[in-house]
Every structure is written in C-alpha cells, then in structure tokens.
Amino acid sequence: MWQGEVGMRIILIGFGVVGKSVTAIIARRYSERVKDYGFNPKIVAIVDVDGAVINPRGLSAEKLETLRQKGFPISKDPEFGHPGMSALDVIESVEAEVVVEVTPVNIKNGEPAMSHITKAFKTGKHVVTTNKGPLALALPALMELAEYNNVYFRFSGTVGGGTPMLEFAKRCLAGDKILAIKGILNGTTNYILTEMAQKRVTFQEALSNAQKLGYAETDPTMDVEGFDTACKIVILANWVMNRKVTLRDVDRTGIRGVTLQELDEAAKRGNTIKLIGAIDGEGKPTVKPMEIPKTSPLCVSGVLNAVTFHTEFAGEQTLVGKGAGGVETASAVLRDLLEIRRRLASKMLS
Ligand SMILES: NC(=O)c1ccc[n+]([C@@H]2O[C@H](COP(=O)([O-])OP(=O)(O)OC[C@H]3O[C@@H](n4cnc5c(N)ncnc54)[C@H](OP(=O)(O)O)[C@@H]3O)[C@@H](O)[C@H]2O)c1
DSSP: OOTHHHHHHHHEESSSSHHHHHHHHHHHHHHHHHHHHHHEEEEEEETTEEEEEOOTTOOOHHHHHHHHHTTGGGGTTTTTETTTOOHHHHHHSSSSEEEEEEOOOOTTTTTTHHHHHHHHHHHTTTEEEHHHHHHHHHHHHHHHHHHHOOOOEEOGGSSTSSSSHHHIIIIITTTTTTTEEEOOOOOHHHHHHHHHHOOOOHHHHHHHHHHHSSOOOOOOOHTTTSSHHHHHHHHHHHHHHHHOOOOOGGGOOSSSTTTTHHHHHHHHTEEEEEEEEETTTTTOOOEEEEEEEETSOOOOOOOOOEEEEESSSOOOOOOOEEEEOHHHHHHHHHHHHHHHHHHHHHHOOO
C-alpha cells in the first residue's frame, strides 16, 4: 500500500439485486479506483438470510456468484462459509471499516436494517445504506448516533437510485439556501400515470402492465400509496433542509384515486397529473397527486425521476435520472464509499 492509499474493509449485508451489483462494480472499477483515488476496497464478509462468507483477505465476488448460480447459498462456500451466522454476529466479530447495508425495506420498524446500522455504529464502523426504512422512521436519531460514535453515515442510493440528488443539493448548491423541494421520486407511480395519460388505460390496467414489466411489486402498496415517495421526502428534508421530520410527519395521498377524467381535464389546461413529493417554504412535507404543466422540467415520463430545488440565489435547479436499478443504485454506494474514503484520508493528513 503506498502513502495516501486508504485500505477499506467492507462487510456487505444483503446479496440481492443491489448487493450483487456492489460486488460487481467494485470488482470492475477496482484498478482504476486504486490508481486514481488511492482507494483500496476489500469485501471481507457478505451476509444474507442463510449465513455468511468471511475472508479477512478479501472475497472474490465471481466465486460467490458461481455458488449462487449453482443454487447453493453463499454461506455453503467450503472454504469461507459460515451457515447460520447472522449479520449482527458478523458486524460484532469481523474487523472492518465500513458496513454496506442493502437488505429489504421495512417501514413498520425498520428491521433488520435498523439493528444492523445501530450495531455498526456502536462497534465503530461507518455505514453506507440504500435502505430507506430506518431513515424514514428515525433519521434524526440515526444521524445523532453516528455522530456520537464518531462514524460516517451515507445513503445516496436511497433517493434517486444512481442520480446524485442528495449530493447535488448538499454539495453543488452549498452556500445557497434551498427554500423548497418538489420531485417525482418514484418510478413505478410515474410509469402508471404516464401510461394512463398517454394510452388512456385505467389505473388497474396500467398497474398490471407495470407488474408484468417488473416495475411494480406484487403488493404495490409501498409505491402506489405514496409511502416510498414519503420516505424519500423525509430523507431530503433531514439531509438537505435540516428538518427533523420522520415518516409520520408526512401528509400523504397515493395515486389510486386518480381517474382518466381528471387526467383529460388536466390535459385540456396543458397540464398532467404526477405524484409529487414536496417540502414547502415552511418545511411541511407532503406527497400527493398534483397537476403540473407539461412544459415543466419536472414533467418526466415513464420510470424516470426528477427533482427541483428552489434556491434563494441560483433559482430553480432540476435534476433528472433513473430512480432505481441494481447497477445504478450500486454506483451510489461506490460514491458514498469514495466520500468516506476522502474524509478518512483528510483526517489522516490533519
Ligand atoms: N433494487 C433497486 O433498484 C433499489 C433502488 C434503490 C434502493 N433499493 C433498496 O436497496 C435495498 C436492497 O434492494 P434489493 O433490490 O437488492 O433487494 P433484494 O434483491 O430483495 O435483496 C435483499 C438481500 O437482503 C438479504 N437479507 C434479507 N434479510 C436479511 C437479514 N436479516 N440478514 C442478512 N441479509 C438479509 C436477502 O437475502 P436472501 O436473498 O437470502 O433472501 C437478499 O440477499 C432495499 O432496501 C431497497 O429498497 C433498491
């Protein structure tokens, strides 16, 4: 390791769509990152529901993927597997700098991610997550706990997938004041409303199409009732506008009630209806279907996401991009790891 190179041992919790993409892009970008940024990441443990694989010298993602493709759980690896070992045990016992938490979202109590994240903080590990659940329920408390334990907590992939909405607001608009935020933050509902408006199909037909294409879950409640957008609004409010709000503070309405007649009437006025997550000038968080002009930069189609930041000096700034996807979201994880690496390196120099 040369001077200025920061070694980073990573525990990856969750080996699904995002988790596998994290291992893939770290492997793909490895040599460039080491060369360009002095960044030397090593995945020393991966955990899923069945158990863990652990190798303090670094795991080969290709080998794990081969095991998965053969139908074996990763923890059945003959050399490094630990069947039945839980994520909490791994966080407690494996030496690492960072925990990457990418387990499924749960907005009832945030578990299992809530326990994984707090355990990581308490054992002095930085955390990168794409899981909105714990953040929507307790972001102010989690930010305090991270600070108390002197670790970094980053979650770029929770809003906008790979589109850097949180960083854009925090870093590119630094020095300005963000007065309000408005966004289309959920691709599934945007696809449904776009289909309804453009093809004149009912909500139910558009939802079935979204399910067939894999854009909507079998149980679409999180998306169509606006919970997913509400989670993202909570994260934006806390991280970008310093508002200490949680999911229960969001005034939320989903899109089930939007009719073709309402879309037709909006169209006559040159508008359309979108599910808009917003934080107004008073800091009030809302999610509801709203009429917006078809000419608005916010008015994106299909599964695209868009967010507009209303700022004091720079005016309105809109960012558009894909709001989900394994590789896209994993690119946000890599961005967060690089940001933590940068902060650790500057601490080493000071
Ligand atoms: N996919 C996207 O495009 C996207 C975009 C933005 C954010 N996100 C968020 O990122 C997170 C991961 O999404 P995903 O699409 O990768 O989900 P996923 O494909 O369902 O993968 C979840 C992984 O977590 C594992 N897991 C579940 N419970 C666990 C536990 N108690 N301990 C250890 N591992 C556990 C699962 O193991 P098994 O496979 O063995 O069940 C699976 O490997 C979610 O919170 C999601 O909302 C996803």
